[in-house]
Amino acid sequence: MxxxxxxxxxxxxxxxxxxxxxxxxxxxxxxxxxxxxxxxxxxxxxxxxxxxxxxxxxxxxxxxxxxxxxxxxxxIERRGAKTALVTTKGFRDVIEMRTESRFEQYDLDLTLPAPLLPRNRRYVVDERVDATGAVLAPLDMDEVEALAETLRAGAYESVAIGLLHAYVNDAHEKAIAAVLRRALPGVSLSLSSEVSPQMREYERFNTTIANAYIKPLMxxxxxxxxxxxxxxxxxxxxxxxxxxxxxxxxxxxxxxxxxxVESGPAGGAVFAANIAARHGLDKVLSFDMGGTTAKICLIRNQTPKTARVFEVARSYRFKKGSGMPISIPVIDMVEIGAGGGSLAHVDVMRQIRVGPESAGSEPGPACYGRGGTRPAVTDADLVLGKLDPDNFAGGSIALHPDRSEAALADVLGGPLDMDTMEAAYGLAEVVDENMANAARVHAVENGEDLSQYTMIAFGGAAPLHAARLCEKLGIDRCLVPIGAGVGSAIGFLRAPFAFEANRTMLTRLSRFDAAAVAALFAEMGAEATAFVRSCDADAPILAEHKVYMRYRGQGWEIPVPLSPQDAKAPDAAHILALFEREYETIFGRSVEGLEAEITVFSVNAATPSQTVKPSRAVSASRPAEPAGTRALFDAARGAVGEAAVCARDAFAPGTFVDGPALVTENETTVVVPGSRRAVALADGSIDIVTKEA
CATH class of the missing domain: 3.30.420.40 (ATPase, nucleotide binding domain)
Incomplete structure (x- = not known):
């Protein structure tokens, strides 16, 4: 098509x-x-x-x-449908027991997040399938019929069906679903064997419940x-x-x-990958900062890194392990509560904290004049001179600097004995350091050195903060592309039709069955292709194959990309060599004497990506003609100075401006600190680079 x-x-x-x-x-x-x-x-x-x-x-x-x-x-707000869980007898409390890990090891008052469904909405059936798919205890259909009547009496809108080891044998789940469809017409059903057919019942049950919980609403x-x-x-x-x-x-x-669940951030990563391809960049740090959150993603070889589990609704300072695990294919990124609307406060240690609570659009930051009284990141940006109060969002929203100043003085300045400018500087530095630290941790977890990366910044708030993040992270180059303020929406228009199928089939390489693996890849490829064909019946479809592997005895696995030939004619020795190469990249060395195994197989079917026209090289050849100047606080220097103000649509290719400067447009503003130079490229991107000494 x-x-x-x-x-x-x-x-x-x-x-x-x-x-x-x-x-x-x-x-x-x-x-x-x-x-x-x-x-x-x-x-x-x-x-x-x-x-x-x-x-x-x-x-x-x-x-x-x-x-x-x-x-x-x-x-996050727990306002989904009235939902029930049907699970195997003895596993009713899996979603409450979690994995028994502590995301804050030394906090004696640690409170675990409540499960999405209370115990009285979780029901059991007496059945059992083992990890090989063999039936140990058959399903009692009379018990299922009785359960259907119980669910009818409970007036449930949606039911999640998650049985032990259903990812390898889904017969019991499908039998229960058949009874419930007949007995409860109009009630939404979600089967774990369809939603997330993967091992680890805690993640699988949570994912199925989440799907059921939001299915009627969506x-x-x-x-x-x-x-x-x-x-x-x-x-x-x-x-x-x-x-x-x-x-x-x-x-x-x-x-x-x-x-x-992560559709918006995923669009942003696709947008950044498209820009990376246009400029021939193989190592990119995607930085997407909007009104509520900031998202950071590593993009290697113009492809965003992906994962198959992530967390939503983290309840404890956005710490890993404090949220709800969702086991679906997802672009791997770190997301923190640091957006333009993120609210600041002073904690018991007399330190400035920012987020995760956000003012959103209702009432919004104090400067919106819509009833907000607490300072947000946007309020600090306004006081520091990064924003023009008369031309925010193309002039559609008038900002009120006096209300920002009042909120900063009341919430931060008074308790900490700071003037308004100092309070704004403190707020901005805290949020920038939070984002920089998140990027550092994400890079270390993936074995990457950010000093070799180029940042691509987009989202309404990212260009305001990107150059300062580069200073903190030791990154020499940052691109702010055309349309940065609406980058995720543009990314949607660059994305292919795609669907990824995952299956668990625990496979030791010493017992590798090449025919069974090839058959599994073929079956998953047909499933993923069918979903893509429902969107586009005529386009060619490409398939990407992947296995998730670990050494026996390890708790988690790493992704190992395979070629189409590897999927058609899999070879255990070749797959082991690929695994060891990926393992060494992440951890520095492989492990001698341990057997490797595959836990999850993956096939992603997609239409070809849109052809990207490379951007021609442009050098800084002539200085910009500023439309005026504005007072701007430069965090690296800790002082206010005069900054040149340039309109982006007048910033022709080859035009440059040395910081401190501001490049303005309707949807965002690019802040160029004193340590950087901004150059307009041929495709309209702004290239922010470190000034030569």
């Missing part, structure tokens, strides 16, 4: 909804405040704005790609959205971005909404 002439990308964030319209004559974008009660209202408002800019009727749009935080917010939202588009005269196909960096159909999204 050829790309439609007019395509719309929509990203619903915690503060702003970004809308991008791509047409043959150009790209048009806007940011509108997210409407929490009815997210589709903000989408339609943004739709009308970009269509007006392009001079098009909404009916002229040929394709819509959408990403949303609705699924994530429902899990089905309702997607139905309303489709009807609202129809009412606006938009009759084109609507697709959804999923957490793994691909696009799926509306129907697949409604069936597996848990795959949408």
């Amino acid at each position: 050829a790309l439609a002439a007019n395509r719309l990308g929509v990203d619903i964030g915690g503060t702003f909804t970004d809308v991008v319209l791509e047409t043959p004559s150009g790209t048009h974008s806007t940011k509108v405040l997210t409407t929490y009660a009815a997210p589709e209202d903000a989408i339609v408002e943004g739709l009308h704005q970009v269509c007006a800019k392009a001079g098009l009727a909404p009916s002229a749009i040929g394709q819509i790609i959408h990403g949303t935080t609705l699924a994530t917010n429902a899990l 089905a309702s939202y997607l139905g309303r959205l489709r009807a609202r588009f129809a009412a606006e005269g938009v009759a084109c196909p609507v697709f959804l971005m999923h957490s793994g960096g691909g696009i799926i159909s509306l129907e697949t999204a409604a069936e597996f909404p848990v795959r949408l």
Whole structure:
């Protein structure tokens, strides 16, 4: 299927909804405040704005790609459907027992997050399958019929079915589902063998419950959205971005909404990978900072790093282990509560803390004048001179510096005996150091040296903070691409149609069955391809194969990419060599004398990525002509100075400006500190590099 002439990308964030319209004559974008009660209202408002800019009727749009935080917010706020879990007798409390790990080892008052479902909504059936798929105790169908009546009496809207070892033998789950579909028409069902057919029951049960919990909500939202588009005269196909960096159909999204949990950040990573390909960069740190969170992702060889488990709704300072594990294909990134709306406070140690609580769009930071009284990162940025109060979001939102100053003085300045500028500086430095530290930890965990990387910054708030992060991380180069303020929405328009299938089949290399492995890859490839064909019946489909491996006795595994030939004719010795190479890359050495094993097999089917036109090289050849100057606080120097202000649309290729400077546009502002120079490149990107000594 050829790309439609007019395509719309929509990203619903915690503060702003970004809308991008791509047409043959150009790209048009806007940011509108997210409407929490009815997210589709903000989408339609943004739709009308970009269509007006392009001079098009909404009916002229040929394709819509959408990403949303609705699924994530429902899990965080615990406002999903009334849901029940059906599981194997003896495993009712798996989601409450967790893994018994402590994410804060020395905290004697540690409080574990409550499970998504209380115990009285978890039901058991007397059945048992072992790890090989053999039935140890058959399913009693009379017991299932009785359970159906119990669930009917409980008035449940959705049911999650998660049985022990169902990833290797799903017969009992399917038998239960057949009874419940007949006895409980209209009740939504989620089977662990379909949602997440992988080992480790805690993660698998949690993922299935999360899917069931948000399934009715997402089905309702997607139905309303489709009807609202129809009412606006938009009759084109609507697709959804999923957490793994691909696009799926509306129907697949409604069936597996848990795959949408990280859809917005995934779009940002795809956007950064596209920019990396355009500039021939093989080592990129993607930095996406919006109104609520900041996301950091490593991109190697123009491909975002992926994982198959991540956490949502972390409850303890965004610490790993304090959230709800979701076992689905996802772009691997670290996400912290550091966005423009993140709120600051003084803790009991008299230290400034920022996030994870956010002002969002309602009421928003104090400077929005919508009732917020606590200082947010945006308030600090405004006081430090990074933002123009009269031209924020293209002038659509008037900012009030006096309210920012009052909030900073009341919450931070008074308790810490600081003036307003010092309080703003302290807030900004804390949030920048939080993000820099998250990037350092993420890089170390992946065996990477960030000094060899180029940062690509996007999202409404990232260009305000990116250069300071580069100073902290020792990164010499940062690119701020065209459309940075709405980068995730643009990323949706660059993503392929894709679906990843995962299966657990515990396979020791000493007992490797090449025929069984090849058959499994073929079966998974057919499944993943069928999902992609539901979006695009004609496009060629490429398959990426991967296994997750470990040494026997280890608790977790690492991904090992395979070639198509490896999947068709798998060889144990070759796969072992690939595993040892990946293991040495991450940990520095392999382990002698230990047997390796495969735990999970993966096939990702996708349409080919869009062809990327390389950007031609441009050198700094002429200084910019600033439109004026503005007082700007330079954190590295700890002082206020005059900064040149340049309009981005007047920043022609080869034009440069030395910091301190500000490059302004409707959706964001690029802050260039005194240590850096900004150069306009041929594709419109701003290249921020360290000044020569």
